[in-house]
Amino acid sequence: MSMLENDKDYWRWQESCWIDERRDWRTARIVSAGIDIGSVSSQAVVCVDGELYGYHSMRTGGSSPDSARKVIDALLARSGMAIENLHYLVGTGYGRINIPFAHKTLTEIACHARGANYMAGPSVRTLLDMGGQDCKVIRCDERGKVERFLMNDKCAAGTGRGMEVIADLLKIPVVELGERSFAIDAEPPAVSSICVVFARSEALGLIKAGYTKNKVIAAYCQAMAERVVSLIKRIGVEQEFFITGGIAKNSGVVKRIERLLGVESIHTKYDSQIAGALGAALFGHTLMQKQTKES
Amino acid sequence: MIANYGYQDGTGEYYIAIDTAHCAECPVDHACVKACPQQMFEIVEDDYGDSMSWIKEEHRCLLIDDCASCKKVSDHTGLPCVVACTAGAIEHSW
Numbered sequence: 001m002s003m004l005e006n007d008k009d010y011w012r013w014q015e016s017c018w019i020d021e022r023r024d025w026r027t028a029r030i031v032s033a034g035i036d037i038g039s040v041s042s043q044a045v046v047c048v049d050g051e052l053y054g055y056h057s058m059r060t061g062g063s064s065p066d067s068a069r070k071v072i073d074a075l076l077a078r079s080g081m082a083i084e085n086l087h088y089l090v091g092t093g094y095g096r097i098n099i100p101f102a103h104k105t106l107t108e109i110a111c112h113a114r115g116a117n118y119m120a121g122p123s124v125r126t127l128l129d130m131g132g133q134d135c136k137v138i139r140c141d142e143r144g145k146v147e148r149f150l151m152n153d154k155c156a157a158g159t160g161r162g163m164e165v166i167a168d169l170l171k172i173p174v175v176e177l178g179e180r181s182f183a184i185d186a187e188p189p190a191v192s193s194i195c196v197v198f199a200r201s202e203a204l205g206l207i208k209a210g211y212t213k214n215k216v217i218a219a220y221c222q223a224m225a226e227r228v229v230s231l232i233k234r235i236g237v238e239q240e241f242f243i244t245g246g247i248a249k250n251s252g253v254v255k256r257i258e259r260l261l262g263v264e265s266i267h268t269k270y271d272s273q274i275a276g277a278l279g280a281a282l283f284g285h286t287l288m289q290k291q292t293k294e295s
Numbered sequence: 296m297i298a299n300y301g302y303q304d305g306t307g308e309y310y311i312a313i314d315t316a317h318c319a320e321c322p323v324d325h326a327c328v329k330a331c332p333q334q335m336f337e338i339v340e341d342d343y344g345d346s347m348s349w350i351k352e353e354h355r356c357l358l359i360d361d362c363a364s365c366k367k368v369s370d371h372t373g374l375p376c377v378v379a380c381t382a383g384a385i386e387h388s389w
Contacts, residue, residue: 110342148297154304154356195305231303
């Protein structure tokens with residue numbers, strides 16, 4: 001019996017924190033931070049002199065200001081910093097207008113493109129961000145500047161929250177869904193429903209019809225992949241292609257997207273969920289540089 | 296930048312695309328704002344400091360309904376926002 005068998009938290013993903021111990025923020029000229037308050041997860045990133053120093057990623061709570069404070073405090077505590085040590089802080093994401101201590105707010109579109117440019121390099125031209133409750137496709141140039149974008153936040157199908165719902169329904173930890181979607185004898189057709197509520201009903205129907213849980217997951221991953229691929233095709237894919245957001249950790253969706261597009265995505269050492277906050281911190285660095293030059 | 300505001304759902308794809316490069320140098324002082332009977336357009340400064348027109352957030356997931364009064368069933372030509380934008384920066388996907 002799995003450890004989670006009796007719990008209700010099959011949707012729960014690992015919150016994370018990381019600090020680059022080789023860098024010392026005390027000797028930096030500019031310490032900038034970015035906070036991305038998403039609908040499902042929140043991230044804080046600190047950059048020293050324009051390089052990633054540390055990040056913290058956690059679940060968003062009921063209040064955006066509280067989530068912002070909590071995520072940045074957790075990161076600062078780990079690094080021995082106080083908020084006064086941050087020269088510039090940029091807020092982004094769904095809850096960005098509710099970060100009272102941010103010097104500036106920017107859209108998550110611009111921040112994700114800038115963050116992806118840092119994480120995957122200047123060759124990235126097409127970025128797919130699969131967030132908690134929305135999905136974004138962004139085309140950018142070699143500096144990470146947005147050239148075109150498209151966003152869909154109409155419903156939760158094709159997003160992280162949709163995957164969490166399926167994890168809870170099937171009583172399988174969300175982090176296992178990707179691998180389990182390949183433990184099948186033959187690839188099933190995608191679930192037909194585009195709405196996560198109906199997809200849930202359809203998944204229940206498939207179980208009753210004799211589908212294994214793994215096959216239901218495969219059908220759901222395929223549906224999610226088909227849905228985002230239609231968005232990507234609307235913008236057009238130009239290589240290199242990079243995926244960010246929590247769903248980037250789900251190989252079942254990522255590999256199916258790659259298969260449908262006929263393009264492989266770039267893999268990096270960074271946590272795929274920090275792109276928005278990282279971009280915000282990098283914008284913060286640039287804005288602070290500009291401010292210093294002007295004064 | 297080509298900014299697509301809208302959504303995709305079970306009934307189709309509904310996006311209004313705005314070419315912000317043309318929008319930033321608008322020759323008619325963002326006439327789209329006044330032209331839209333639903334007042335869906337708004338002038339904002341984008342993340343890179345350029346002035347541009349965008350679709351207000353509260354309309355982005357309701358385009359099929361909010362644009363309905365301007366879209367006759369058989370003829371989608373002559374949309375007020377598209378006609379007002381002489382720079383040709385606005386396109387509807389449906």
